[in-house]
Amino acid sequence: MIPPCPRCRRDAPRRFTVRGFDVHRCARCDLEFVWPTPSPEALASVYTSGYFEGGGAGYADYFTREREQVARKSHARLAALRELGVTRGRLFDLGCAAGYFLGHARAAGFTVAGAEPSPEALAAMDPSLRAAVVPSLDALADEARFEVITAWDVLEHLPDPDAALRALRARLTPDGVLAVVIPVIGSTTTRLAPGRWDQYKPPEHLWFWSARAMRALLADHGLVVVREDVAWRRPSRFIDPDGTARSPVVRLARALDALGHRALAAVAGPRVVTDSVAFYARVGPP
Numbered sequence: 001m002i003p004p005c006p007r008c009r010r011d012a013p014r015r016f017t018v019r020g021f022d023v024h025r026c027a028r029c030d031l032e033f034v035w036p037t038p039s040p041e042a043l044a045s046v047y048t049s050g051y052f053e054g055g056g057a058g059y060a061d062y063f064t065r066e067r068e069q070v071a072r073k074s075h076a077r078l079a080a081l082r083e084l085g086v087t088r089g090r091l092f093d094l095g096c097a098a099g100y101f102l103g104h105a106r107a108a109g110f111t112v113a114g115a116e117p118s119p120e121a122l123a124a125m126d127p128s129l130r131a132a133v134v135p136s137l138d139a140l141a142d143e144a145r146f147e148v149i150t151a152w153d154v155l156e157h158l159p160d161p162d163a164a165l166r167a168l169r170a171r172l173t174p175d176g177v178l179a180v181v182i183p184v185i186g187s188t189t190t191r192l193a194p195g196r197w198d199q200y201k202p203p204e205h206l207w208f209w210s211a212r213a214m215r216a217l218l219a220d221h222g223l224v225v226v227r228e229d230v231a232w233r234r235p236s237r238f239i240d241p242d243g244t245a246r247s248p249v250v251r252l253a254r255a256l257d258a259l260g261h262r263a264l265a266a267v268a269g270p271r272v273v274t275d276s277v278a279f280y281a282r283v284g285p286p
Contacts, residue, residue, distance in 0.1 A: 002014075002024075003024055003035045003036075005026035005028070005029055005031060006031070006033065006162070007026065007029045007031060007213075007216070007217070007220075008026060008028055008029050010026060010028055012024040012025060012026040012031075012033070012035075013025065015032065015194075016194055016195075018194070018195065018200045018201075018202065019201065019202055021034050021038070021202035021203065022034065022035060022036075023194075023200065023202070023208070029213055029216070030185070030186075030209070030210035030212050030213040031207075031208070031209055031210075031213045032185060032207070032208035032209075033206060033207050033208070034202040034203070034205075034206045034207075037159055037206065038202070038203040038206075040159075042203050043159065043203055046058070046203055046204050047117070047118060050120075051118065051120065052097070052098075052118070052120050052121060052124075053120075058204065062097065062098070063098060063124050067100060070100040070101060071100065071104065073101075073152075073231070074100065074101045074104035074105070075104065076229070077101075077150070077152075077179065077278060078104060078105060078108050080179075080227060080229060080278070080280060081148060081177065081179070081280070083227075084177060084226065084227060084280060086147065086148055086177055087108075087109060088109050088110065088147075089110060089111070089146070089147030089148060089173075089176075090110070090111045090112075090113070090145070090146045090147055090148070091105050091110040091111065091112050091113070091146060091147065091148040091149075091150065092112075092113050092114060092115070092140075092144075092146040092148070092149045092150070092171065093105070093112070093113075093114040093115075093149075093150045093151075093152070094114070094115050094137060094149065094150065094151040094154055094164075094168065095115065095116060095151060095152070095153075095154035095157075096114030096115065096116045096121075096133060097116060097118070097121045098121045098122075098124040098125050099114060099116075099121075099125040099126055099129040099130070099133065101150070101152065102114050102129050102132075102133075103126060103129060106129070110148065112129070112132060113132040113133065113134075113140075113144070113146075114129075114132065114133045114134075115133065115134050115135065115136055115137050115139070115140075116133055116135070117135045117136060137164070137167050137168070137171075138167075140171070144171060145171055145172070145173050145176075146171055146172060146173065146176060147173050147175070147176045147177070148176060148177050148178075148179065149168050149171060149172055149176065149177075149178045149179070150178075150179045150180070151164075151168065151178075151179070151180045151181075152179075152180070152181045153181050153182070153183075153276070154180070155180055155182055155207065156182055156183060156199075156205045156206060156207045156208065157204060157205060157206065158206070158207075159206065161207055161217070162217070162220075165178075165217065165218070165220075165221045165223075166221060169221045169222065169223065169283075172283065174283055175282070175283070176282070176283065177226075177280055177281065177282055178218070178223055178280075178281050178282075179278065179279065179280045179281070180214075180278070180279050180281075181231045181276055181277065181278045181279075182209055182214060182276060182277065182279070183199035183205070183208065183232075183275055183276045184208075184209060184210055184211050184214070184271075184274060184275070184276060184277050185208045185209065185210050186210045186211065186271045186272070186274070187237070187271065187272055187273060187274055187275060188237050188238075188261065188264070188272050188273070189234075189237045189238070189241070189275075190208075192238075193237070193238055196237070196238060196241055197275075198241070198242070199275065199276075211228065211271065211277055211279075214277070214279055215279070218279065218281045219284070222283055222284055223281035223282065223283060223284060224281055224282055224283075224284035225279050225280065225281045226280055226281060226282050227278075227279075227280040228277055228278065228279055228280075229277065229278040229280075230270060230274050230276075230277060230278075231275075231276040231277055231278045232274075232275045232276040233270075233273050233274050233275050234273070234275055235254075235258035235261075235262075236254045236255075236257045236258045236261070237257060237261050237273070238257055239253045239254045239256075239257040240253075240254045261273050
């Protein structure tokens with residue numbers, strides 16, 4: 001059976017299989033998704049104890065190794081908000097993990113809140129932040145509204161990102177900003193060697209959008225993208241993309257691979273080497 005595209009309802013044939021899960025593609029919408037959707041039990045099993053420090057699904061060492069990366073990303077994302085004229089107000093971070101971004105946002109002058117279901121992440125969180133964090137978006141007070149809502153590397157995990165965006169949009173003030181980061185398809189890796197792309201990892205990741213598809217999804221919810229930033233790119237695509245090999249031959253091949261892709265990006269544009277993008281969107285005209 002060929003499932004319909006969740007957006008346009010046309011047939012979305014299977015593109016390939018990874019980790020035992022079928023990834024289907026709608027060429028019209030530039031959208032890929034895992035189908036059948038894994039059961040709630042299978043999805044819950046991904047985020048059990050060890051997700052942040054297990055080295056399998058999730059992170060090898062989020063609480064130590066990732067913390068410096070989160071700091072760099074946080075400063076860049078807060079700078080982007082400043083350039084959009086947003087420097088104060090209430091900020092809500094969906095999937096806030098151990099609250100590292102919330103801490104940086106609070107230091108920058110925002111009043112912060114978040115949602116995080118993982119007891120493992122909550123245990124590692126600054127206690128002064130924990131009181132402002134709820135287990136899910138549904139647990140927020142009915143009247144809660146925010147000038148900024150962020151979802152960094154979250155939407156691709158959700159069984160129904162459309163419903164999540166609808167709920168987030170309802171919590172946004174009329175002049176607010178919704179900011180998301182997602183892994184994007186369209187690079188040479190996703191097109192030519194999908195098995196080499198580390199973001200194709202169901203059942204942790206279930207959805208894969210191009211930049212065009214994400215703009216369209218946000219537009220479906222009355223949100224207009226006003227800024228896009230490259231959030232992550234790898235220097236090498238096909239040869240040892242993780243940079244873990246020690247062989248001199250492999251390392252030389254990796255350097256040549258990286259050089260070739262930099263040259264390709266100069267000709268064809270940065271999307272051929274982009275792995276994830278940050279989108280900043282505002283409420284558009286009715």
